[in-house]
Amino acid sequence: MNEDAAQNPGPVTHILSSLIERSGALTALLVSKEGMVITEAGDTSYLNTTAMAALVAGMFSATREVARIVGEKHFSILLQQGESRHIHISLIHDSKMMVLIFEDHQRIGLVRYEARRAGEELNSILMPTLKPSEAEQISTPQFKEYALNLIDRIFQAK
Template sequence: MVSDNEALRLRRLVFYAKDIDQINAALLAFVKKSNAQSVVVIDQEGHMVARQGFRQAGSDPSTLAALVAGSFASTRQVAKQLGESDFRVMSHQGPQQSIHITLLGTRTLQVAVFSSQIKPGMIQVLCGELAKQLEALLDSAANRAPSVDDPSTKLGDKFTSEMKNQLDNLFGDL
């Protein structure tokens, strides 16, 4: 029997440059419309898919993504204790900053960070609209057959040697 996590790994989403461009365009439009400080799309393991908006002082986006994923996993267990399969939306309000988290499909999260001066109802509506857009984009990526002829899926001929040189420059000869 394959666990849920193993099943997800077997069905990994593959994003092409076009997908990320479309996701980033939707995120940027959301930031402009909502006045959110930032919005990110992450998988449930906490890996960043895309982000828009400015970085909060003292906040590392990768750390935030990992913590949000852990928080959402914990909340999923609370939902199961209450007889629900999931809670699709989480919101945390602080005196200065608030965060709104939405489950997209079964494995991706949309995380919006905004000033507590913005009305939560407005953010909820706008996050709902964004979630519909992102779910359509993610469904399209998930249902697309991989294309061996798509030039955006191929690495350059010199990728391996260029990557090795970059790593050598970064770490030296270990």
């Protein structure tokens, strides 16, 4: 996460940080169904969050297909149990995944309870939002020109 985000945590980061505190989990991530990290909280130093997000999204999509095959719309929770680390993934808004990594399996009940609670809070604030002023800034012709120059420079034939 960059410095701006670390200094000015938004409401989503706040929810995930509280979730970490209440559940005793190690790491929390909010991931889009396209496989991008939206927000992260807790310790991420041991984790490649970009790769994790891509894999979790793939896993969740595959599970959704499995759900359809057995006549369900989706499975709202995925639990992966390891020897020392475990992952609890819950579906938010049908388009995002909240990933919680925790170490003490005895706490699974607490993790599930707190994850559900945080999920409800996220559901209430994660309506599609667009910040028009920033959106305009990104789509300016100058932005495109810079981006095209970067692309030409980076992908020179080698």
